Amino acid sequence: MTSRRADLVLAFVVGVPLFSLSVVVAVLSVPGVRAALLVGACLVAHVAVVYRREFWAFFVVAAAFAVQVAVTGLFLVLPSAAVFPLALYSCAAYGRRYPALVVGMVGAGVAAARFATDSSVSAAGLGPDPWLLFGLLAAVMVAAWGLGLYRRTQLAYIELLRERAREAAAQATAAERARIAREMHDVVAHALTVIVAQARGGRFAPARAVEILATVEEAGRSALAEMRAALSVLRTPGLADLPELVERTRGAGLPVRQIVRGTARPLGPGTDLVAYRVVQEALTNTLKHAGPGASSMVLLEWTDDALHIAASDAGGSAAVAAGSGEPGNGLAGMRERVNAVGGVVDIRVEEAGGFVVEARLPYRR
Incomplete structure (x- = not known):
């Protein structure tokens, strides 16, 4: 129900019996x-209730009851007088805060004075004392004003929550876009690296053309599958897919030795994906930059409080990485991934040659 329709219903429900x-x-x-x-x-006062959220509606109601005060000091016996506190509350809640209180207090004073000086009141000997009447009216005005301020604070808080929700949604959207971009980089970079390596090897080994094309086909199929998973957010790779990654890398011509120590423990989906991507990026860099005869070693060590991953190579990648000036997007994305799950990563060049990537991923995420 819209605000105007709700106010129309309120005006009807309140107005019919009171009017x-x-x-x-x-x-x-x-x-x-x-x-x-x-x-x-x-x-007029009851009709103005339909527009009670508008600032001008309060003054219409106030003018209507000013007419009543001018006509008779007995205006308080009219049940429609209950509309005025409602209008004051609405003005404080949806319009301006202080004009409503000022008009309400002035109205209470004028009403009390009019009651005290009305000839019909004096002739009938009616009470109460004018000061007591003023105090009663002032208390009603302040109560209505206070409730309006309370409602105003509620509305401001609700709007703040909505704004924060919109900001959180925007941040979540940006983070998801960045995640998908990193997924696409990792998937495409690794697949294309395998394909390029195979194509490069095929030029020097025509006899292995069938085998090389089969590896290229498999790399392409795997990349497509991972891209679908990343885009649909239905499934992302994890450590369970690591043997397939290692075999695919071996098929591209890079000898890879995998070592696992300790007892495997359950990882959260985020951490599991990060572990896979760390190994994938390390192997991709080795395929890109290592010279002929390079080899790689992947170590997974399940310690008491964290999974330790070490991926190193023996080849020419150290010289290339050292001369590149700064890490590429893949390594920067790796750091972001690891930091996002509370882990730490160390990427360095060994003095004896070779590139080393070490990551520590806690179990708590």
């Missing part, structure tokens, strides 16, 4: 034209 009673009281209490003025003022 009906006010008409009866006005007709029975004052004669002729004065009764018509009172009825008209009540009708």
